[in-house]
Amino acid sequence: FAAVMEISIRRFKQNVRKxxxxxxxxxLRLFEAFSENAPQLVLMTSLIMETQKMEPFRGWTRGKIAE
Structure with a gap:
């Protein structure tokens, strides 16, 4: 991340094309998206491996629990 920022700043100072x-x-957006989702995926994977079973996703839909 820091290296990409450094290169971006250097190119900006050199008036490189848009x-x-x-x-x-x-x-940078790609790295940001991965860094936001990676911890959740690691947690989900570790829980699945620990319990040895996959449970269906449950979420809220219009005030009711959806399965």
Whole structure:
């Protein structure tokens, strides 16, 4: 993440084309999305491995519990 930021700042200072900056921004968004979802996936995987069973997802839908 820090290396991508450093390259982005360096390119911005060098007045590199807009397309290159958009590419860097896209990469940052990709890293951000992965870093937000990875901890949840690790937790879910570890719970499945520990309990040795998969339970259906339960969520709230219009005030009722949905299965």
């Amino acid at each position: 397309e290159n900056l958009n590419h860097d921004l896209g990469m």
